[in-house]
Amino acid sequence: MSEHTIVPFGPQHPVFPEPIHFDLKLEDEKIVDAFPSIGYIHRGLEILTTEHDFMEMAYVAERICGICSFIHGMGYCQAIEGLMGIDVPKRAQYLRVIWSEFSRLHSHLMWLGLLADAMGFESLFMHSWRVRELILDIFEESTGGRVIFGVVKPGGLRRDMDADMVKTIRKQLPVIKKGIDEVAKVFLKDTSVRLRLSGMGYLSPDETRALGCVGPMARASGLAMDTRKDSPYSSYGDFSFDVVTENSCDSWARVAVRVKELYQSISIIEQAAVGLPEGGIWTKPMGFPPAADQYTRLEQPRGEVVYYVKGNATKNLARFRVRTPTFANVPSMVHLIKRAELADVGLLVLTIDPCISCTER
Amino acid sequence: MTEYHTISPKSVLAMAHERREKGDRLVQMHCSHGEYWEVVYSFDGQEGFILIPDRPELTSISEYFPSAYLYENEISELFGIPVEGMSIDFKGRLYNPQRKAPFDLAGKGTSDV
Numbered sequence: 092m093s094e095h096t097i098v099p100f101g102p103q104h105p106v107f108p109e110p111i112h113f114d115l116k117l118e119d120e121k122i123v124d125a126f127p128s129i130g131y132i133h134r135g136l137e138i139l140t141t142e143h144d145f146m147e148m149a150y151v152a153e154r155i156c157g158i159c160s161f162i163h164g165m166g167y168c169q170a171i172e173g174l175m176g177i178d179v180p181k182r183a184q185y186l187r188v189i190w191s192e193f194s195r196l197h198s199h200l201m202w203l204g205l206l207a208d209a210m211g212f213e214s215l216f217m218h219s220w221r222v223r224e225l226i227l228d229i230f231e232e233s234t235g236g237r238v239i240f241g242v243v244k245p246g247g248l249r250r251d252m253d254a255d256m257v258k259t260i261r262k263q264l265p266v267i268k269k270g271i272d273e274v275a276k277v278f279l280k281d282t283s284v285r286l287r288l289s290g291m292g293y294l295s296p297d298e299t300r301a302l303g304c305v306g307p308m309a310r311a312s313g314l315a316m317d318t319r320k321d322s323p324y325s326s327y328g329d330f331s332f333d334v335v336t337e338n339s340c341d342s343w344a345r346v347a348v349r350v351k352e353l354y355q356s357i358s359i360i361e362q363a364a365v366g367l368p369e370g371g372i373w374t375k376p377m378g379f380p381p382a383a384d385q386y387t388r389l390e391q392p393r394g395e396v397v398y399y400v401k402g403n404a405t406k407n408l409a410r411f412r413v414r415t416p417t418f419a420n421v422p423s424m425v426h427l428i429k430r431a432e433l434a435d436v437g438l439l440v441l442t443i444d445p446c447i448s449c450t451e452r
Numbered sequence: 453m454t455e456y457h458t459i460s461p462k463s464v465l466a467m468a469h470e471r472r473e474k475g476d477r478l479v480q481m482h483c484s485h486g487e488y489w490e491v492v493y494s495f496d497g498q499e500g501f502i503l504i505p506d507r508p509e510l511t512s513i514s515e516y517f518p519s520a521y522l523y524e525n526e527i528s529e530l531f532g533i534p535v536e537g538m539s540i541d542f543k544g545r546l547y548n549p550q551r552k553a554p555f556d557l558a559g560k561g562t563s564d565v
Contacts, residue, residue: 129546303519414480
């Protein structure tokens with residue numbers, strides 16, 4: 092008769108960038124069940140809407156996560172703009188796209204570096220982060236911040252980009268692309284990366300759909316789901332790009348999708364910088380959010396994020412809710428771990444690119 | 453602004469079955485409360501919402517949408533709405549809301565309930 096052992100895994104673990112805990116039920120080295128626990132960094136950000144007015148909440152939304160901070164702020168503002176019927180100026184929409192896509196570049200490069208580090212490929216980790224540094228420099232130059240930017244607000248933006256900054260961005264894009272070429276070649280062609288990741292964490296398209304996966308997790312299993320294409324928001328409808336998918340449905344496919352999305356983001360930024368319209372960057376919201384609901388979706392680097400706001404005709408919202416991509420990907424993470432070897436758990440958890448700060452809010 | 457279809461808690465399973473048959477994707481579930489308790493189900497196919505007034509006892513839709521169990525555990529733990537028949541029931545251990553400092557060692561200043 093087999094005996095089961097319960098092994099506590101995390102929250103402090105060398106592979107985990109953020110704290111999540113699993114109780115793993117093992118049969119020898121094989122995991123037969125996994126029970127996740129979250130709650131380490133639950134900050135109650137949603138309830139803060141009862142203390143901060145709807146304009147201030149943009150700052151709170153940005154602080155949900157340090158990696159997708161801009162897109163969190165933008166998602167919140169987009170929900171408020173939908174609720175109050177505000178038309179965001181075209182220039183602000185284009186600038187939001189530029190900063191969003193830089194956020195995607197920065198997030199994917201960070202994740203690729205962490206994955207390389209988890210595989211023991213430290214030079215690849217350092218090179219990925221070296222390229223990422225170029226993007227953080229652009230953030231600093233264009234917004235004044237490297238992590239939290241504070242440039243987005245309901246109705247548009249707080250800060251414009253002058254012609255010199257746009258020129259700098261266009262000048263830096265080929266440099267970033269060259270850096271990406273160097274690391275992409277290793278991620279996509281190197282035998283050791285391929286051997287470590289191919290076939291690991293297989294998730295069929297049917298399982299992916301049933302488990303509610305979003306973002307690169309879904310696209311790596313062949314599902315062409317991308318909110319930027321499916322229901323274009325901001326000005327994404329103005330740009331030409333294809334949804335990146337892979338069909339091998341394993342951890343390597345998740346790497347390949349993210350690497351290819353790096354090039355896609357560069358192309359979108361280039362298109363937005365070339366076509367950047369002139370004009371204002373802010374439409375002033377009039378009055379308070381009405382007693383109604385608004386629901387909006389965006390594509391974060393990790394996948395689809397959902398914002399729900401409910402007004403009550405006062406300066407505070409009655410409810411603010413965020414469903415983050417990692418939250419949607421947790422069922423698949425549990426599913427993958429259940430069939431894995433103990434030694435693969437760290438890497439498997441990492442392949443979904445978990446953001447626990449986002450998930451817990 | 454978003455349009456809702458309001459249904460009763462008893463119709464949740466029939467609604468889930470219908471959505472599953474249509475090939476819709478469960479995007480998210482959440483709970484809010486103002487004058488009433490409301491549970492909102494969002495699906496991809498028609499961007500539809502289903503709202504359940506009052507504080508109901510829910511039936512799990514994880515039979516039709518396996519990913520629903522996580523939302524249902526969250527609603528159950530953070531809003532105290534009981535959900536019957538979840539495919540995975542964490543029994544209050546997802547967020548551990550019954551303990552003030554869930555991951556601190558017991559007896560080290562926590563108020564373990």
